[in-house]
Amino acid sequence: MEAVESELLKKAAREAAKASYSPYSHYPVGAAVLAEDGQIFSACNVESSTYGLSICAERNALTAAIAKGLRKFRALAVWSKNGATPCGACRQVIWELCGEIPIYIIDADGKEKCYISSVLLPDPFDEKKLRK
Numbered sequence: 001m002e003a004v005e006s007e008l009l010k011k012a013a014r015e016a017a018k019a020s021y022s023p024y025s026h027y028p029v030g031a032a033v034l035a036e037d038g039q040i041f042s043a044c045n046v047e048s049s050t051y052g053l054s055i056c057a058e059r060n061a062l063t064a065a066i067a068k069g070l071r072k073f074r075a076l077a078v079w080s081k082n083g084a085t086p087c088g089a090c091r092q093v094i095w096e097l098c099g100e101i102p103i104y105i106i107d108a109d110g111k112e113k114c115y116i117s118s119v120l121l122p123d124p125f126d127e128k129k130l131r132k
Contacts (some may be wrong), residue, residue: 006075009034010106013077016042016057023047030079031057033065033098036072056089062097073098083103083107089119 004046009032017030022026032042043060058078064118065073083105086094094103095117103120106112118124 005034005038006104009075009077010079010104010112012040012042012059013079013104013106016044016061017121018044019078020044020057024049027033029057029084031062031071031116033073034075035065035070035132036074039065039068039070039072041068041070046068054089056085056090059093062093066097069122074100075102075104077104077106079106081108083113084118085115088121091117092124095121095124095126 011028012032016032020028020030022045024030027045029045030042031108032040034040041061041064043057043064045055045057046060047054058076061076076098085105086103090128094101098117100117101109103117104112105115
């Protein structure tokens with residue numbers, strides 16, 4: 001991935017967090033996914049008073065891309081105040097929809113880390129493994 005694409009992706013995640021609906025946790029998160037064709041889809045977290053119905057920014061960004069017909073992704077960026085990594089549910093969805101991609105984690109101070117999917121979810125539930 002080119003440096004320019006990487007910076008645009010990270011900026012999109014940071015900007016998406018500004019739209020966060022997080023009245024309960026007060027913890028805004030933004031995410032952006034880079035599709036194979038170069039399009040970037042970004043989204044924020046959306047909370048519900050019924051916590052189980054809250055939706056993470058990562059899954060919102062991916063489902064926005066899927067809804068537009070995209071199926072191949074090159075990278076994901078996640079912005080939060082303290083640079084938290086995706087939750088377990090998001091890690092599984094990232095694996096299923098993206099496979100092995102870099103995931104940039106950015107905090108409010110601009111510090112970043114980069115992981116690959118299999119490091120965040122080393123032994124995913126994988127339908128392909130079930131067929132063996």
